[in-house]
Amino acid sequence: MTKALIIGGGIAGPVTAVALQRAGIESVVYEAYRANTGTAGAFLTVAVNGLDALRALDLHRPVMDMGFSTRTIDLVSGTGKRLGVIPIGGVLPDGTTTHTIKRADLYRVLHEATQSRGIEVQHGKRLVEAEVLANGGVTACFEDGTRATGDLLIGADGIHSRTRRIIDPAAPDPRHLGLGNVGGFTRTAAVSMAPGAYVMTFGKRAFFGYVVHPSGETWWFANPPSAPTMRRRDLVAPTSDQWKARLIDLFADDAGPSVEIIRSTPELVGGTDQYDLPRVPRWYRGSMIIIGDAAHAASPSSGQGASMAIEDALVLAKCLRDLSEPAAAFTAFERLRRPRVERVVAFGARSSSNKAPGSVGRVIRDLLAPFFLKLIARQSQDWLFGYHVEWDDRVRLGERTR
Ligand SMILES: Cc1cc2nc3c(=O)[nH]c(=O)nc-3n(C[C@H](O)[C@H](O)[C@H](O)COP(=O)(O)OP(=O)(O)OC[C@H]3O[C@@H](n4cnc5c(N)ncnc54)[C@H](O)[C@@H]3O)c2cc1C
Structure with a gap:
């Protein structure tokens, strides 16, 4: 039986392990952290297309059960003017909607899925090196001095992937987007709206978003401007209180409850920078491949x-199931996935650049936003949210994504 070494136990890693098992391929997941942490970013949306892909593995229900339905984004300017409402993916024929879930809960659900299926996950295994063997197999070397050998190595090790560099020493670094991420969870009388609809504010100096959980808790995030000097590793990370003070200052002139939300939050989460990864020229070499953020971070x-990351996992497992040689499977995978993921990364970069324009750009954006939002509402978002992977269809060499 083919054995895959999966590097990274975030999202792509465990989902790939489950999908490979269904394809008749054994795998072990190697995660750098000693235990599940998963707090970075606090919470995230799993869009209808991601949930649709999880359905093929019977994983959509546990993920949705841990989260809550979030169907729309109400966009507001810093002056409090409503710019428009955009849907987040609509409703699938079976009633599925985009869900928001705490990152730690998502990681936990996916780990439970591997455990309940008897898939081994080893923690404290940070990949440092890997070599392709003469017989076509691959050996992974970990920071703790241990090694593992398999037929394939799948790098699902995130945006700062080590596997990407092992496959191609000239691989690009992630691109800093000039924004930070920080957020939290609170209960405050300043917010009195129904659960499930995000409100996002293009503030005068920073971007702010919040949504109410069915329990009444407010989940929020902010994207303050972040200069490259702020991400120097030798600088001491700001404390939660220092973040609070900075954010309260940044949002002081904006309409809406952002300042009260921040003030009432016991402990802020995050404080990371935003990156993306527009084009990684080489996704595979020999029996090693990268997927998820390691290959294309939006x-x-x-x-x-x-x-x-979830779609990648499903498509890669299908390619390995249907094409006997890794080289053929990896070629098919890239052909099926590259056009789509690069389009999504470009879409994300446009959304990101709207969050931090200068003062002139801000005025123009706020003036034109209602017009563009109406245009977006009329345009089909089917290319993004309507993507479906049919597990039972066979992959053929030369097949292209739609
Ligand atoms: C603030 C923030 C908000 C976001 N919000 C959303 C959102 O709302 N919706 C959305 O779809 N996406 C969102 N994203 C993006 C999303 O989190 C990533 O695209 C997704 O986590 C990618 O999954 P992955 O499995 O490829 O990588 P990751 O989830 O990053 O997992 C990689 C794993 O590999 C491990 N690892 C790293 N290096 C090694 C090594 N050398 N050896 C072994 N293991 C290693 C890491 O510890 C980690 O567990 C957000 C990201 C951020 C930062």
Whole structure:
């Protein structure tokens, strides 16, 4: 039986392991962290296309059960002017809608899925090197001095992937997007709206979003401007209180409840920078391949990175199931996935750049936004949200994505 070494136990890793098992391929997941952490980013949306892909593996229900339905985004300017409402993917024929879930809960659900299916996940295994063997197999070397050998190595190790560099030493670094991520969870009388509809504000100096959970808790995030100097590793990360003070200052002149939401939050989460990865020329070499953020990270503003990782997992498992040689499977995988993921990354970059225009750009954006939002509402978003992977259809060499 073919054995795959999966590097990374985030989203793409466990979903790939489950999909490979269904395809008759054994795998072990190697995760760098000692235990599931998954707090970075606090929460995320899993879009209808991601949930649709999870359905093929019977994983959509547990993921949806841990989250809540979030169907629309109400866009507002810093002055409090309503710019328009955009849907997040609509409703699938079976009633499925985009869901928002805490990152830690999503990671936990996916890990439970591997455990209940008897798939081994090893923690504390940080990949440092890998070599392709003369027989076509591959050996992974971990920071703790241990090794593992298999027939394939699948790098699902995220945006700062080590596997990407092992496959291609000239691989590009992620692109800094000039924005940060910070957020939290709170209960405040300043917010009194129904659950499930995001409100996002193009503030005068930073971007702010929040949504109410069915329990009444408010989940929020902010994207403050972030300069490259702010991400120097030798700088001490700001404390939660320092973040609060900075954000309260950034949103002080904006309409809406952002300042109260921030003030009432016990502990802020995150404080990371935003990156994307527009084009990685080489996704595979020999029996090693990268998927998910390691191969094509979309800006968080796309709301699609997790769903892309899930779709990748399903498509790669199908390719390995239907094409006997890894080289053929990897070629088919790239042909099926590259056009779509690069379109999504470009879409995310556009959304991200709207969040931090200068003062002139801000005025123009707020003036034109209602017009563009009406245009978006008329345009079909089917290319993004309507993507469906039919598990039972066989992959053929030369097949292209739609
Ligand atoms: C603030 C923020 C908000 C976001 N919001 C959304 C959203 O709303 N919707 C959405 O779809 N996407 C969102 N994203 C993007 C989404 O989180 C990613 O696209 C998604 O997590 C990618 O999944 P992945 O499995 O490829 O990588 P990851 O989830 O990053 O998992 C990679 C795993 O590999 C492990 N790892 C790394 N290096 C090694 C190594 N050398 N050896 C072993 N293991 C290693 C890591 O510890 C990690 O567990 C957001 C991202 C951020 C930062």
